Amino acid sequence: MLFNNEFNNIKYDEPMKNHTSIKIGGKADIYMEPENIGELVRFIGCLKEKDIPYYLFGNGTNVLISDDGIRGAVIKIGEKIADVKVEKNTIIAESGALFSSISKLAAEHSLTGLEFANGIPGSVGGAISMNAGAYGMEVKDVVEEVEVLDSEMNTRTLNNKQMKFGYRKSIISKESYIVTTVFFNLKTGSYNDIKKLMTELNEKRQAKQPIEFPSAGSIFKRPEGYYAGKLIEDAGLKGMAIGDAEISNKHCGFIINKGSATSKDIYNLIVHIQKTIYERYGVKLETEVKLIGKFQ
Ligand SMILES: Cc1cc2nc3c(=O)[nH]c(=O)nc-3n(C[C@H](O)[C@H](O)[C@H](O)COP(=O)(O)OP(=O)(O)OC[C@H]3O[C@@H](n4cnc5c(N)ncnc54)[C@H](O)[C@@H]3O)c2cc1C
Structure with a gap:
């Protein structure tokens, strides 16, 4: 144990799939949810002393973490720092x-x-x-x-x-x-x-986005002059799957986890999409989702 009871909310070898909206991700060496900003500062000080790298997390809805996990510490700023x-x-x-x-x-x-x-x-x-x-x-x-x-x-x-x-x-x-x-x-x-506008936007989202499946939201940034989802659909990739990772039939800008997709499955699908779209349309799709850990 690296930190002897110095911090309450610390875990070791924590599966990151428990902390991401796409429900994927290997273990983080250290996982910590600080109680307040003071504790966050103190924890980062200790990590720096021990030369341990750290990654900051919010709600984990825009990240893809490799199957090998994260070497170092994940610090989640969550419901404890939410006044x-x-x-x-x-x-x-x-x-x-x-x-x-x-x-x-x-x-x-x-x-x-x-x-x-x-x-x-x-x-x-x-x-x-x-x-x-x-x-x-x-x-x-x-x-x-x-x-x-x-x-x-x-x-x-x-x-x-x-x-x-x-x-x-x-x-x-x-x-x-x-x-x-x-x-x-x-x-x-x-x-x-x-309230009316919120309801309208919610209905649009429910109709157009695969929110019934785990995902990390839009995988790609919108390329100038195009929509990533439309390019992917036009290229005939709708519904394509690698393992349990699938290009959503509802919105091609989303890759969903149908159950037991791995990070590698998602990553391979991302690379396949990027290659296909570049070859067909000369457009480079850049990921919006942050890739953390080793993928190759
Ligand atoms: C179903 C679904 C729908 C979505 N719809 C949208 C949408 O309509 N529009 C949109 O923009 N996004 C959308 N997203 C993506 C995502 O929700 C947003 O990007 C969101 O802002 C990410 O917040 P997070 O707390 O989950 O960040 P995380 O995924 O935890 O982290 C994302 C980045 O923010 C950094 N970060 C987090 N907290 C802090 C902090 N306190 N200080 C400094 N850096 C920090 C992390 O280090 C990381 O680089 C969607 C995602 C899903 C799953």
């Missing part, structure tokens, strides 16, 4: 809160701007890091400030511009910042209109 409060038109949320729960809270307070977040299954931290978005709206439209820890564990406050939001990216991963608290700036709206 939220509303102050006038601002929602202040700790990064472990679910992004969808912030959307519901906004609706309860007749605040508009976060309706799109209702069906996104990640955490607030993951949503900020990825600049998550849907139906023409994205995180960058509603964020006022973000509190982060930098690599020296100093707290910094970044405004919207400093966050350098782009398509499914922000400054967070580039600088290895850790999101701790987010200030969402919303507008007052009509409760009924907000």
Whole structure:
């Protein structure tokens, strides 16, 4: 044991399939869910002393972890660091809160701007890091400030511009910042209109996305001028499977786990899609999902 009772929520050889929405992933050497930011900082200090690499996780809905697992530590910022409060038109949320729960809270307070977040299954931290978005709206439209820890564990406050939001990216991963608290700036709206829009978007999502199967959401970023799902469908790849990994019949931008798919199955399908689409259309599909661990 590397840490003798120094931390409560620590596990060794933890199967990461228990912590990802696609229900796949080998064991992490160390898995830790800090109780609060102080403990997170202390834990990272210990890891640095021992020269152990670490990976930050939110809700694990945008990651594919290799079957060999993760050498080092996974730190999950989850429900233990998830306080939220509303102050006038601002929602202040700790990064472990679910992004969808912030959307519901906004609706309860007749605040508009976060309706799109209702069906996104990640955490607030993951949503900020990825600049998550849907139906023409994205995180960058509603964020006022973000509190982060930098690599020296100093707290910094970044405004919207400093966050350098782009398509499914922000400054967070580039600088290895850790999101701790987010200030969402919303507008007052009509409760009924907000609820109506949330219901409409939910219905669209249920009709178009294979949410009944484990997945990691859209596998590929949208290539400029195209839609990944449409290219994949046009190339005749709909429903193609390797093992239990299958290109969804409902939405070709999703790869679903039909039961016992491995990371290797998913990875091989990704590579096959990328090769086919490049050969047919000259378009390079880049993964939106983060690949963690060894795949080759
Ligand atoms: C069914 C389904 C539907 C989806 N629909 C959408 C959609 O409509 N729009 C969309 O944009 N995405 C969608 N996604 C993808 C995913 O939910 C989002 O990208 C989400 O924002 C990821 O959040 P997470 O907490 O799960 O992050 P994780 O998957 O845990 O991590 C993703 C990245 O964020 C980083 N990260 C997480 N927390 C923090 C933190 N506190 N500080 C710093 N970095 C952090 C991680 O290090 C990693 O690089 C969907 C996924 C699924 C499974």
